[in-house]
Amino acid sequence: MQALLSVSDKTGIVEFAQALHALGVKLLSTGGTAKLLAEKGLPVTEVAEVTGFPEMLDGRVKTLHPRIHGGLLARRDLPEHMAALQSHGIATIDLLIVNLYPFKQATARPDCTLEDAIENIDIGGPAMLRAAAKNWQDVAVVIDPSDYTQVLAELKAGQLERATKFRLAKKVFAHTAAYDGMITNYLTSLQDGAEAATGAVPQRLDHPAVFNLQLHKAQDMRYGENPHQGAAFYRETSPVAGSLAHYRQLQGKELSYNNIADADAAWECVKTFDAPACVIIKHANPCGVAVAGNAADAYAKAFKTDSTSAFGGIIAFNQTLDRAAAELVAKQFVEVLIAPDYTPEALEIFKAKQNVRLLQVPLAREANPFDLKRVGGGVLLQSADAKNVSAGELRVVSAKQPTPQQMQDLLFAWKVAKFVKSNAIVFCADGMTLGVGAGQMSRVDSARIASIKAENAGLTLAGSAVASDAFFPFRDGLDVVCDAGATCVIQPGGSMRDDEVIAAANERGIAMVFTGTRHFRH
Numbered sequence: 001m002q003a004l005l006s007v008s009d010k011t012g013i014v015e016f017a018q019a020l021h022a023l024g025v026k027l028l029s030t031g032g033t034a035k036l037l038a039e040k041g042l043p044v045t046e047v048a049e050v051t052g053f054p055e056m057l058d059g060r061v062k063t064l065h066p067r068i069h070g071g072l073l074a075r076r077d078l079p080e081h082m083a084a085l086q087s088h089g090i091a092t093i094d095l096l097i098v099n100l101y102p103f104k105q106a107t108a109r110p111d112c113t114l115e116d117a118i119e120n121i122d123i124g125g126p127a128m129l130r131a132a133a134k135n136w137q138d139v140a141v142v143i144d145p146s147d148y149t150q151v152l153a154e155l156k157a158g159q160l161e162r163a164t165k166f167r168l169a170k171k172v173f174a175h176t177a178a179y180d181g182m183i184t185n186y187l188t189s190l191q192d193g194a195e196a197a198t199g200a201v202p203q204r205l206d207h208p209a210v211f212n213l214q215l216h217k218a219q220d221m222r223y224g225e226n227p228h229q230g231a232a233f234y235r236e237t238s239p240v241a242g243s244l245a246h247y248r249q250l251q252g253k254e255l256s257y258n259n260i261a262d263a264d265a266a267w268e269c270v271k272t273f274d275a276p277a278c279v280i281i282k283h284a285n286p287c288g289v290a291v292a293g294n295a296a297d298a299y300a301k302a303f304k305t306d307s308t309s310a311f312g313g314i315i316a317f318n319q320t321l322d323r324a325a326a327e328l329v330a331k332q333f334v335e336v337l338i339a340p341d342y343t344p345e346a347l348e349i350f351k352a353k354q355n356v357r358l359l360q361v362p363l364a365r366e367a368n369p370f371d372l373k374r375v376g377g378g379v380l381l382q383s384a385d386a387k388n389v390s391a392g393e394l395r396v397v398s399a400k401q402p403t404p405q406q407m408q409d410l411l412f413a414w415k416v417a418k419f420v421k422s423n424a425i426v427f428c429a430d431g432m433t434l435g436v437g438a439g440q441m442s443r444v445d446s447a448r449i450a451s452i453k454a455e456n457a458g459l460t461l462a463g464s465a466v467a468s469d470a471f472f473p474f475r476d477g478l479d480v481v482c483d484a485g486a487t488c489v490i491q492p493g494g495s496m497r498d499d500e501v502i503a504a505a506n507e508r509g510i511a512m513v514f515t516g517t518r519h520f521r522h
């Protein structure tokens with residue numbers, strides 16, 4: 001058996017080659033890899049010896065030769081193929097271990113010139129990978145050091161399983177597709193004229209002309225948004241730290257499509273708070289959000305907002321879920337719970353409720369690199385709404401100044417409003433939501449609904465703070481929230497009739513602050 005080793009990422013390659021050698025496998029290798037193996041005392045034949053050509057053109061041509069590609073591509077079951085190899089003195093290559101030039105790492109460097117990027121496009125590597133993967137029945141191909149262990153174990157047991165060889169081949173085509181996708185994303189993101197500026201770091205457009213994205217199936221689902229729709233959950237190759245895709249399910253039934261969508265809404269919202277927070281989501285909207293001194297108190301407050309809607313909700317915490325919080329949550333019907341961690345006592349409590357899906361997601365606040373939304377025949381791509389307004393950015397536009405307590409409530413309400421579908425109106429006080437109006441076509445209706453919901457929950461809006469995700473186009477919406485009892489309002493401002501709305505705030509004697517940014521969410 002002959003193996004060809006040619007790797008840029010040399011992690012584990014020496015140990016792997018030593019084990020192959022111990023199994024009697026003949027080692028063939030390219031420049032840098034061969035040098036490393038030889039230094040470790042392994043008998044290795046350089047590819048250049050086989051091809052009869054030195055590696056040339058700064059490594060651009062090393063393995064691109066019939067003596068290599070013949071050895072990879074010949075079908076062992078076809079006598080004509082084997083005869084052709086024999087007549088040309090070509091030996092078969094039965095195992096290929098290749099990983100590619102680090103294009104991603106190179107282009108991530110801020111000083112990467114176009115020339116650097118181009119030199120990091122691997123040519124010979126993908127050619128060999130594709131050749132071996134095409135001939136997967138006869139050639140095993142390994143691109144990922146994490147596969148070394150399994151390959152060795154099977155070789156030691158006698159031979160590589162057919163299923164393993166097919167899995168490795170599929171992995172190769174996914175990998176080379178992603179690699180070419182990455183190159184295309186980079187090149188088509190370059191501004192016109194980038195090709196002229198030799199030695200300079202090229203200007204890049206925010207959105208490439210061709211956008212490739214590779215997603216990996218994490219799980220099939222019983223159905224999609226509705227039972228007649230099929231569905232699966234796909235994960236990015238490297239999801240950002242702290243994103244839902246990193247979840248570990250500790251117990252409970254299989255996650256559904258709606259569970260994952262709602263869990264994401266809950267998790268993204270709860271992550272924005274520093275204090276212990278709890279978010280209860282129903283149909284992608286928060287129906288209760290609160291901060292408190294601990295997780296249990298945060299839950300108790302969040303539940304009060306709309307205990308009817310909280311039934312069967314998706315509940316997220318930004319703190320370890322402890323016994324006190326678990327005991328409270330366990331009293332209600334909950335579909336999914338999300339927390340950075342659970343104490344053993346909390347886990348014990350949910351053991352008796354095996355239907356509850358418990359997700360553990362490591363907490364980190366990195367924003368997603370982009371947002372993507374399907375439309376007929378295409379997708380809309382935008383940067384994530386990562387804007388978090390700070391107190392310093394707010395502009396008080398009313399005659400009345402908000403008190404420090406009001407300012408705190410306003411900022412809390414504003415954070416929540418960002419996660420409520422537009423038009424969003426959110427009444428809050430003392431770090432909890434009192435009434436949430438979501439997804440209405442009219443802002444006035446949203447305001448009315450939010451106040452009706454607070455009334456239904458028996459919560460007073462007297463002295464409350466209100467957030468509106470976008471500006472009040474007229475004073476009518478403001479009048480509704482004032483009539484309900486709000487004494488301070490936070491909104492982006494920017495309406496043609498801001499003057500009218502500010503005059504209304506002054507007339508009603510409330511404090512109003514502008515954020516300068518809005519948070520539409522559709």
Ligand SMILES: NC(=O)c1ncn([C@@H]2O[C@H](COP(=O)(O)O)[C@@H](O)[C@H]2O)c1NC=O
Pocket residue numbers: 005006007008009029030031032033034059060061062063064098099100101121122123124125126
């Ligand atoms: N040009 C070629 O024929 C060629 N053959 C293999 N490579 C790559 O060379 C790298 C290994 O090089 P070395 O063993 O010299 O460190 C691998 O990433 C492999 O994918 C090549 N390099 C680039 O195209």
